[in-house]
Amino acid sequence: MTSDVADEAPKSPLWLDDIRPGTSGEGFLEKNLRNSLLFVKRPSDRLLITFDNLANVGDERPEREPWAFKFASDEGLSHLGVMAHVSDWYRDEALIERFQSLARDGFFDGYKRVIFAGVSMGGYAALAFSSLVPGAHVLAFTPQSTLNPDLVPWETRYENGRRQDWTLPLSDAAELTATAGRVNIFYDPYHEPDQQHVDRLSGDNIRIFKCWFSKHKTAVFLRKIDALKPVMSHAIFDELEEGEFYRLYRKRRNLPWYRGSVSGYFRDTGREELATQFDKMFRRRMRRKKRKAEEAAEKTATLAATTAETDKAAAKAPAKPAAKPEASPAKPAKANAKTAAEPAKPKRREKPEHDCHIIAPLNAGGKAPAKQGKGSRLIVTTMKNEGPFMLEWVAYNRAIGFTDFLIYTNDCDDGTDQIGDRLQELGVVQHRVNPFKKGDDGPQRVALRASHREDVFKNADWLLCADCDEFLNIRVGKGRLDDLFAAVGDADAISLCWKLFGNSGNIAYEDALITEKFDYALGETEYPHFRSLGLKTLVRNNDKFNRLRIHRPAFHLDRGDIKWVDGGGQPMPDSYLDGGWRAPVGVSHDFARLHHYAVRSVESFLVKRDRGRTNHIDDDQGMDYWSSMNFNTTRDTSIHARLPGLRRELKKLLKDPELNRLHTEACTWHRAKIKELLARDGWSEFRDEIIKVNAAPVFENC
Known part of the structure; x- marks a missing residue:
């Protein structure tokens, strides 16, 4: 009988031990008709505030606790949990006033970090109510931005929520995140309604974590792969970085x-x-x-069994006297010398073992929106004495949709580094000085390794390593990155084949647009040697991405198949997962091609030769380089369609008097350098020789 009574006794909630009389804990419970507030104070400098989800509404169990209560308890966090009793999306005037009074009374003061968190309905509340505590951080899983029918008429999933009073304060979370600290959003971009809500959020403090194919159950999905707790811990105690998140998220594959x-x-x-x-x-x-x-x-098991048998046999065996070690015969000194003189044979590089493949992206053939999409598109580049050409390159890439630039300069004489500094002061680029040190494997590789540590790199959605003489010519739509992305679908990487442009008959240097003045190049399907098949690769900075390289990225091959295409949207061969920087047979350029103006004018090439190559410091850029990069087979003016946008961006940059002055000085230095080089022994003769090599048609007709 006694045991029956014990079995039927109601369970006590875990939080009761924290705040019941007679314990050392502090806190309170406020019960209301539409929601209840439970606060447990713990010796922590972090306060976690959670809002229940729609799934918790109607939970009448005596042991009910706020969402994430056990997590907060295990982590030793002070915790204010809002338990929802109705599906009203917290459109409760009394609740709003209660939070406002808590803020006025200093309830949220004294904590090193206050974190608002919730899922779906609770995610909306976390975003909205965090505005009452400036600087608070947010963890919002699949949140709605609002259910106000006037603002989101397309949101029809929650009829009861739509009927609430959206004239009350805190009604549109999309307008309330500006004063928050870091706002972490977790959602499935393939779940259209959630994507539409995320599209309404903006600001430098928004951090998006894409949880592909989790649908509207992202928090549950993360819990299933043991990622929810570490994700929350990172966001609460330090900062959740994309690399760490996507490392955790790769467990979804199982x-x-x-x-x-x-x-x-x-x-x-x-x-x-x-x-x-x-x-x-x-x-x-x-x-x-x-x-x-x-x-x-x-x-x-076999090893354990063998060890047990060995131990058993050793225990039974009689002890033997230790044998005297026999002296080993000395090896002939001559043989030793011969062995030492023989060089070790290099180990053959074996093909890595993995089950990863390159597959076609989804949603190819789309149309880009008229307005540029959100997100950061970063170019990482290295420069030395590129001052006269630098602003055109930056302006062009801004015009086609790149948002960020990480520029490393080394040992400049023409003011390239000063232009980089000024562009950084204007908020256009990030500039880093990258002096060449003897023994390093080239400024470009050193810069690429350093770039991974930069916040602008970590936060970028797309990455590209490109030089100042490379211009991406997007041939689809309006010629923007968004048009390329829409055309190829949700690719992880897009490899773009060079199109080598020659000097186009230009001998003397002029301060003119490279993309306009140089219009002779190789034919569309003309590949005279290996250099003409060179690639550069746009890569999405997701969980599959490992590191940026000069021509192609490295991927984590244990995180699923890679959606990697060429400039025409065709999947690259699987062999590219293991290496290769040249375009495959049948490479397509239908959507984009990388115009490579490697030589520019004859006189500018002299300066380039004197400067040395970015990645191959000891290589002479002489006749061989000119012969292999200066091609003037056919005329290609397709990039001229981008000139109006380029000129608009360039005009904006040159409006700055200091930048204008630095550009003019760089051009002056360039002309003086050409004059100095032509005065050196043999350089004038070299100029006269290269003029004749692969000359543009204009010279052949003279």
């Missing part, structure tokens, strides 16, 4: 839910064959994973 989501997406979009293929690959990988685990367990 989640059956993920398989169902991906294959379901394929089927919903009419790609049954891809869905079936993905299902088979997933199951094959899981069988292989299971088999490896079983083999490892079997080896461990």
